[in-house]
Amino acid sequence: MNPKPYSNTNATLAIAKASFRSILRSPSAVVFTLAFPLIFIIVFANIGGGGVTVDVGVAKGCDTVGPVYQALKNVKVVNLVTDQSAEEMNSNLSKGSIDAIINIKRNNSRPPFTINVQYTKASAEKGNILRSVLSNIYYNINNNAHIDAPPVAELREATVQGREYKYIDFILPGQLGFSLLSSGVFGTAFVFLSLRLTLVIKRFFATPVKRYSIVLGETLARLVFSLLGSLFIILVGHYMFGFTLIHGVTTVLNMLVLSAIGLIIFMGFGFTISGIAKNESTVPPLSNIITLPQFLLSGTFFSVTAFPKWLQGISNVLPLTHLNNAMRKVAFEGAGLSDITHQLLILLIWFVIIYAVAVKTFKWE
Known part of the structure; x- marks a missing residue:
C-alpha cells in the first residue's frame, strides 16, 4: 500500500x-x-474626548481679511477648514464631520459685516462651543465701536439636521x-x-x-x-x-x-x-x-x-x-x-x- x-x-x-x-x-x-x-x-x-477642536468650514466667498475672521482665526479651539468645496462642506456638515459652516459677508451698508453660521444637530455640543466663541467675538467687536455707532457685525444662525456623531x-x-x-x-x-x-x-x-x-x-x-x-x-x-x-x-x-x-x-x-x-x-x-x-x-x-x-x-x-x-x-x-x-x-x-x-x-x- x-x-x-x-x-x-x-x-x-x-x-x-x-x-x-x-x-x-x-x-x-x-x-x-x-x-x-x-x-x-x-x-x-x-468621559468624552479631551482636547476638543471645533471644525468650522469656511464658505467660498467668505471675507477672510476683516476683524471677525481674524478674531476667529486666533481662537485655538477652532479649526478653520478651507480646502473643501461647498458640496463637500454641506455633506460633511450633515454627517457631523465638520461642526459648522461660516460665511462672513462684507456689506456696503450698516452693519459692515454679516456673520452667517450653519450648525448641525449631528454635532450639537461643539456647535454650542462655537456659539459661545462667536458671541464673544460679536460682543467684543461691537463693543469696541463708537458708543453711538451702529453695530459693526450682525450674527445670523441656522441649524441643519444630521445624525448625531x-x-x-x-x-x-x-x-x-x-x-x-x-x-x-x-x-x-x-x-x-x-x-x-x-x-x-x-x-x-x-x-x-x-x-x-x-x-x-x-x-x-x-x-x-x-x-x-x-x-x-x-x-x-x-x-x-x-x-x-x-x-x-x-x-x-x-x-x-x-x-x-x-x-x-x-x-x-x-x-x-x-x-x-x-x-x-x-x-x-x-x-x-x-x-x-x-x-x-x-x-x-x-x-x-x-x-x-x-x-x-x-x-x-x-x-x-x-x-x-x-x-x-x-x-x-x-x-x-x-x-x-x-x-x-x-x-x-x-x-x-x-x-x-x-x-x-x-x-x-
Whole structure:
C-alpha cells in the first residue's frame, strides 16, 4: 500500500492550528488585542474626548481679511477648514464631520459685516462651543465701536439636521487600529524571533514542509484571532455604547476586511523587526519605535486636526492614520470599499514598501 503524498496544505493548517492555540494561551496577546482597547473604549466613551477642536468650514466667498475672521482665526479651539468645496462642506456638515459652516459677508451698508453660521444637530455640543466663541467675538467687536455707532457685525444662525456623531464613533475605530497594530507588530516579531532562537524553524527544515507554510500558518492563526477580536470589539461598542454601524452587517463585514488588510500590513513591520532584532530584549524598543508614533499621531485618541499643520503632515503619512480614517468613513458615513480608494491606495503603498524591506531583513536561522 502506497503512503499518501505529503500535503503542504495540511502542514500549513496544522501550523496555523498550533499557532492559534499558542496565541490563546498568551496573556500579552489577549491584553493587547482585547483588554486594552476595551478599557480605552469604556473610559473615553463615558468621559468624552479631551482636547476638543471645533471644525468650522469656511464658505467660498467668505471675507477672510476683516476683524471677525481674524478674531476667529486666533481662537485655538477652532479649526478653520478651507480646502473643501461647498458640496463637500454641506455633506460633511450633515454627517457631523465638520461642526459648522461660516460665511462672513462684507456689506456696503450698516452693519459692515454679516456673520452667517450653519450648525448641525449631528454635532450639537461643539456647535454650542462655537456659539459661545462667536458671541464673544460679536460682543467684543461691537463693543469696541463708537458708543453711538451702529453695530459693526450682525450674527445670523441656522441649524441643519444630521445624525448625531458620538465620541464612541471616533474612539472605537482608533482602538481597533490600536489592537491590530499591537498584534501585528509585537506578536509577529516575538513569535518569529523566538522560533529562530529556539531552533524550531531549523527543525522544520528537516521535514518536507515548505518555508511559505510556516509564514502562512502563522499569518492565518493571527488573522483569525485578530478578526474575532475585532468583531468582539465592534459588537461591544455597538450594543453597549451605541457605536454607529450605518449599514448593519454590511458595515461590519467591510470593517473586518479593513481589519484584515491592516493586520497584514502591520505584520510586515513585525517580520522586519524579527529579522533585525538580535534577541528578545531588543524587540520591545524596536517595536515601540514603530508603534508609539502611530498610537499618538494617527487619530487613535484625538483628532489629527488638533495638531499643528507640520505635525498633521507627518500624521498623514502613517498607515494607521489611513486605516482609522477608512474605518470611520465605513462605520459612520456608510462608505463602501469603493468609496475609500484613497485610503486603500496609501495602505497598498505601505504594503509594497514594508514587505520589500521585510524580504531583505527577514532571517530563517
